[in-house]
Amino acid sequence: MGLTSRSLLYTVIFVAVVCVGLTLWLWPRLSGRGVLPLLGRLGAIVVTQLTIMSSVLLAVNSANSFYGSWGELIGKYDRSPGEVxxxxxxxxxxxxxxxxxxxxxxxxxxxxxxxxxxxxxxxxxxxxxxxxxxxxxxxxxxxxxxxxxxxxxxxxxxxxxxxxxxxxxxxxxxxxxxxxxxxxxxxxxxxxxxxxxxxxxxxxxxxxxxxxxxxxxxxxxxxxxxxxxxxxxxxxxxxxxxxxxxxxxxxxxxxxxxxxxxxxxxxxxxxxxxxxxxxxxxxxxxxxxxxxxxxxxxxxxxxxxxxxxxxxxxxxxxxxxxxxxxxxxxxxxxxxxxxxxxxxxxxxxxxxxxxxxxxxxxxxxxxxxxxxxxxxxxxxxxxxxxxxxxxxx
CATH class of the missing domain: 3.40.50.1820 (Alpha/Beta hydrolase fold, catalytic domain)
Structure with missing residues (x-):
């Protein structure tokens, strides 16, 4: 999927919503003491925040076209002059x-x-x-x-x-x-x-x-x-x-x-x-x-x-x-x-x-x-x- 495609944006938004729902559902089960419950809570927070931020950044980029491709996002630009x-x-x-x-x-x-x-x-x-x-x-x-x-x-x-x-x-x-x-x-x-x-x-x-x-x-x-x-x-x-x-x-x-x-x-x-x-x-x-x-x-x-x-x-x-x-x-x-x-x-x-x-x-x-x-x-x-x-x- 292209960086500016609607399908990518909607997919990431869907994943973010699912992650929020899963976090709410799993949180009582991760409330115990110990290393594993602690890592689980941290993991749920990090994954949820990443998917939400990805959704926001993709929406902003889609609206303003700052980056048009994955190559541009990682710094691979075609710098040759345009032709009239x-x-x-x-x-x-x-x-x-x-x-x-x-x-x-x-x-x-x-x-x-x-x-x-x-x-x-x-x-x-x-x-x-x-x-x-x-x-x-x-x-x-x-x-x-x-x-x-x-x-x-x-x-x-x-x-x-x-x-x-x-x-x-x-x-x-x-x-x-x-x-x-x-x-x-x-x-x-x-x-x-x-x-x-x-x-x-x-x-x-x-x-x-x-x-x-x-x-x-x-x-x-x-x-x-x-x-x-x-x-x-x-x-x-x-x-x-x-x-x-x-x-x-x-x-x-x-x-x-x-x-x-x-x-x-x-x-x-x-x-x-x-x-x-x-x-x-x-x-x-x-x-x-x-x-x-x-x-x-x-x-x-x-x-x-x-x-x-x-x-x-x-x-x-x-x-x-x-x-x-x-x-x-x-x-x-x-x-x-x-x-x-x-x-x-x-x-x-x-x-x-x-x-x-x-x-x-x-x-x-x-x-x-x-x-x-x-x-x-x-x-x-x-x-x-x-x-x-x-x-x-």
Whole structure:
């Protein structure tokens, strides 16, 4: 039986229930004095606890797909990079204001959080650099942490008048930006790809998916609540354009993420193609739902139901005109719960939208899997965006 199979889970739960029943039935018989009754009581406790804990751990793993196979559980991972497959032919590619003050829309925070990050080692003009900042969002009314990776070309004389393409990288929930820099190794991977000329020089901005922690805002403009979509599609680009030499046209902007961050990336691209015409989604879901961590994201009544439908991406493709965007989605045939939905999503894609995919034979919902997908995803995204875009006058 597979590690994530329901038959294994139900079998272990049945065994746990039987062990509890046997312990209750045998306990009076094991109440005597002596070594054997003592060993019997200890054995009953240990076996019962093991079966109960196994049931709980299997249920948690089944729900979250941390490990997809017995091999992964004992540390045997396939670490080879995924391969991008083009699915469709490429076509044409109320708010509370915040005073930016003297610090502007991007505030440098020194080395905050960088001690846990994989920072490219070497001169800035050879490997690039990583900055820790806070982004001021005047419309959404928040100030959010971010890491900004600047490629080596940003510091080279021949590029001093050029604006660079941008990838917004969104972590999963409840993880933060350190997960992107340390566990997923986004800046290190981007630096290596750029040095090897497998990716064009690109600014990468690492952010979290929520602007109202601990609530999971899922990149949604909540009626009467946090304006996450506004933050990502208006405030964030405004702040970055004010402080960095980044492209001013949409063709230079892309968004990517893993898990709920991947869901955000797809949602933002398909709902706001004029801001993010390129998206890379690692292990994403294809619709946003209310749960205990999100609260009511969509509002009540008919308007709430309409908002909920419009955040179902397969429904959008089946009922609304397709946006002019290019997306890449990833999944695994074994170990990921979203594999069937990924196939359904890809079948629903229609012109002028284009899609590519990375489908691994096996791989669970964890960083070991996403590290196999991050390099080909970044490389693919780099080919979709325009550089150099314009001259910095």
């Amino acid at each position: 497959t083009q699915v469709t032919e490429n076509g044409g590619a109320s708010t509370t204001p915040v005073d930016a003050g003297k610090g502007g829309l991007v505030r440098n925070t020194g080395t905050e959080g960088l001690d846990k990050s994989d920072i490219p080692q070497g001169p800035k003009d050879k490997v690039g650099t990583l900055e820790s900042v806070r982004l001021v969002a005047r419309r959404a009314g928040v100030m959010e942490p971010a890491f900004v990776y600047l490629p080596p070309q940003y510091y080279q004389e021949q590029y001093k008048r050029q604006r660079f393409p941008v990838v917004i990288a969104i972590s999963g929930y409840p993880g933060g930006i350190t997960n992107l820099s340390h566990f997923l190794k986004v800046p290190k991977t981007a630096s290596d790809l750029i040095v090897e000329r497998k990716m064009q020089p690109t600014v990468i901005v690492m952010v979290r998916p929520t602007i109202a922690p601990p609530r999971d805002t899922e990149c949604v403009d909540v009626p009467g609540g946090p304006q996450s979509e506004t933050y990502f599609t208006k405030d964030l680009p405004e702040a970055l354009k004010s402080a960095y030499r980044v492209g001013h046209e949409a063709s230079a902007w892309g968004v990517m993420g893993y898990s709920s961050g991947g869901t955000c990336a797809l949602e933002l691209a398909m709902r706001q193609p004029g801001t993010f015409p390129v998206a890379g989604a690692l292990s994403a879901d294809y619709k946003i739902k209310n749960d205990l961590t999100t609260g009511n994201l969509f509002g009540d009544g008919e308007e709430g139901e309409k908002n909920k439908r419009e955040h179902d991406l397969i429904w959008r493709l089946q009922n609304l005109p397709a946006p002019r965007v290019s997306v890449l989605v990833t999944s695994s045939k074994e170990g990921e719960k979203n594999f069937k939905e990924t196939e359904k999503f890809l079948k629903a894609v229609k012109e002028p939208m284009t899609a590519a995919k990375i489908i691994l034979p096996s791989g669970s919902h964890n960083f070991t899997t996403w590290r196999r997908e991050i390099a080909p995803t970044l490389e693919w995204m780099g080919k979709q965006m325009t550089f150099p875009q314009d001259v910095n006058n």
